[in-house]
Amino acid sequence: MVRQTKENAELTRQRIIDAARQVFLERGVSRTSMEQIATAAGVTRGAVYWHFSNKTELFSVMREQVFLPLIDRMDDNLQLENNEDPLAHIENFLNGTIQALNESSATRETYEIMMIKCEYVEEFSEVLRQILNNCDGIIQKLEQLYQRAKNKGQLRASKDPAQLALDTHLFFSGLLHMWVKDIDGSHFRNRTHALIANHIDLRRK
Amino acid sequence: MVRQTKENAELTRQRIIDAARQVFLERGVSRTSMEQIATAAGVTRGAVYWHFSNKTELFSVMREQVFLPLIDRMDDNLQLENNEDPLAHIENFLNGTIQALNESSATRETYEIMMIKCEYVEEFSEVLRQILNNCDGIIQKLEQLYQRAKNKGQLRASKDPAQLALDTHLFFSGLLHMWVKDIDGSHFRNRTHALIANHIDLRRK
C-alpha cells in the first residue's frame, strides 16, 4: 500500500483518529504510543506522522471532531427562542446531551477519555481552559433561561437565576462524570431521566 | 548519606511521598518517572525503590494518606446523631469538606492529581472502583439524613429523599471538580459557601 488517492488518504486519516480514540480509551492517553495507534489503524508510524505531527495534535483533532459539533448543538439548543416553558427547555437540553452520549459511541468514548483517561498537564492544560470557557457559556445561557422562567413566574419565590444556573451546571457536570464512571449503568446511566426531572422540579413553583 | 536510623528512614519515606505528590501535580502521574521523584526528594532511585516497589504503590500510599482520614471524617460527620436540623447537618458536612481542601495543601493537591492528573486505566481502574464505593456510602448517608429531614417536616412537599440525596451528591461532585479546575478561584472557589447554601435552601419548605 504505497500511494493512495486523496480520498483514500482521507479515509486513512480518519481510521487513524478512530484508532487513536480506541487505544486512548484502553490504555490512557499518556501510555499510548504512536506505534500502538498505527498498529490499531493498520498502518505504520510513518503514516501517523504524515497526518499528524505528534500525539498532542492527534488528540486535539480527535477531541474537536466530537466537541465542536457538540458545542454547536448546545448553542442551538440553548438559543433563547420564544419558548413558553423555559424550565422544560432546560430539561430538554440536559436530556438531549445525555441522549447524544447514548447514541454516539465516539462521543461517549471521547468523554470518557477526557474525563478519566487524560492528564491535564503541559500542552493539555490548554484543553482544560477551553473546557472551562465552554462552561462559562453554558452557565450564562442557563442563567438567561432561568431569568425568563422567573419572569414567567415559573420559579419558586425569590430564587436567584444566577445561583440556579450554577447549581444546575454543577449538578450536570457531576452527572456527566458519574455517567461516564458508572460503566455498568446501575447507578446513574439508567436513571438520568428521573434525576434531571427531579432536579428541575425542585425549582418549580 | 548512607545508613540512617529508623526514624530518619521514616522521614525519608515521607519526603518521597511528598515529593511524589509535588511531581505528580506538575507533570501528571504517567509522565512522572521514579528518577524525577527521587531527585525532588533529594535521594536516588535506589531509595525510592527501597521504600516502594513501584510508582503505583507510591501513588496508592500518597492517596490513602489523604483519603483514609477524609473518609473517616465523612463517616464521623455524617453520623446520624440526634440532630435537630438534618438539613443544616448536610450543609455543614459539605462546607466541612471544602474547608478541608482550603486548609490542607496535601489534600488539595491530591484531589487535583486524582481528578485531572491521573489516567484511570489498568492498575488504576481499581482506584476508580474504590472511589465509586465511597460515593455509594455518602449517597446512602445523605439519603438517611434527608429522610430524617422529611420526618421532621423540613422538606418541601413530596420530595423523595433518595432523589434528593443523588441530586446533592451530583451537585457536590460537580462542585469538587469545578473547585479543583477553577485555579484562580473567581468562578467557584470563592462562592462555595453561597452555592451550598442555595442548594440546601432549594429543599427547604
Place this chain on the structure above:
DNA sequence: TTGCTTACATACAAATATGAATGTATATTA
C-alpha cells in the same frame, strides 16, 4: 566487638518511545 541487617547509592541490561531521515511507488499535474 563481631556479624548481620538496614538504608540507601551506583551500575547494568533490556525495553520502549520519539522524531527525523530516507526510500519508493503511485497519483496528479503541467
Place this chain on the structure above:
DNA sequence: TAATATACATTCATATTTGTATGTAAGCAA
C-alpha cells in the same frame, strides 16, 4: 507523458525509563 508531489513504509539515532543487581557504610543486636 514526463516531472513532481503525495502517501505512506522503513530505517536509524537517540533518549528515557524500568527493574534489578550489586556495592557499601553505618546502625544495631548479641
